[in-house]
Amino acid sequence: MNIRLARIDDLSGMQAANLINLPENYVMKFWMYHLLTWPQISFVAENGEGKIVGYVLAKIDDETTDANSAEVHGHVNSISVLRSYRRLGLARRLMMLSQEAMLTVYNASYVSLHVRKSNKAAIGLYKDTLGFSVADIEKKYYGDGEDALSMKLYLKR
Numbered sequence: 001m002n003i004r005l006a007r008i009d010d011l012s013g014m015q016a017a018n019l020i021n022l023p024e025n026y027v028m029k030f031w032m033y034h035l036l037t038w039p040q041i042s043f044v045a046e047n048g049e050g051k052i053v054g055y056v057l058a059k060i061d062d063e064t065t066d067a068n069s070a071e072v073h074g075h076v077n078s079i080s081v082l083r084s085y086r087r088l089g090l091a092r093r094l095m096m097l098s099q100e101a102m103l104t105v106y107n108a109s110y111v112s113l114h115v116r117k118s119n120k121a122a123i124g125l126y127k128d129t130l131g132f133s134v135a136d137i138e139k140k141y142y143g144d145g146e147d148a149l150s151m152k153l154y155l156k157r
């Protein structure tokens with residue numbers, strides 16, 4: 001298994017994995033915008049045949065917290081791993097590479113994400129393995145009315 005930075009020619013494989021794994025899907029322009037704008041923080045896992053079996057797609061936000069300072073933080077838009085490649089540590093490794101790059105390349109102070117409150121596997125990954133905590137519950141965040149947990153992890157050098 002090879003884990004590396006995502007490239008433009010990976011986008012169709014990333015989008016295919018997203019369509020199989022999640023109801024939150026995006027047009028190609030959205031995927032491309034992320035890789036072109038923040039090329040250092042999205043990663044893929046590819047198998048021996050070069051097939052994309054997992055990805056993390058992330059962005060950087062500049063959030064003005066007071067008149068003089070902007071708190072830069074990373075945001076994970078989407079992560080997934082194909083079913084037959086799960087519980088091998090791929091998502092943990094993808095997340096850790098993205099977090100590390102958010103910190104070293106952009107000096108991001110924290111990373112945020114949204115997750116369905118019923119998504120036990122992903123919540124286990126974020127909370128137990130990576131150390132995220134719940135910052136907020138966003139009611140009816142998803143198209144089908146499900147609530148989202150808004151989660152955060154402060155990044156340390």
Ligand code: ACO
Pocket residue numbers: 021022076077078079080081082085086087088089090091092093113114115116119120121122124125126128129
């Ligand atoms: N049940 C409980 N805990 C789990 C599960 C599960 N099914 N899967 C992973 N975890 C937790 C465990 O703590 C695990 O550590 P352990 O194996 O030592 O017990 C830890 O996460 C790390 O697991 P990984 O092997 O790194 O995770 P994996 O590569 O299997 O991917 C993922 C996890 C991405 C959630 C996968 O199940 C998946 O693709 N699900 C469908 C898509 C999805 O829900 N994506 C997240 C949506 S939210 C967002 O994108 C911001």
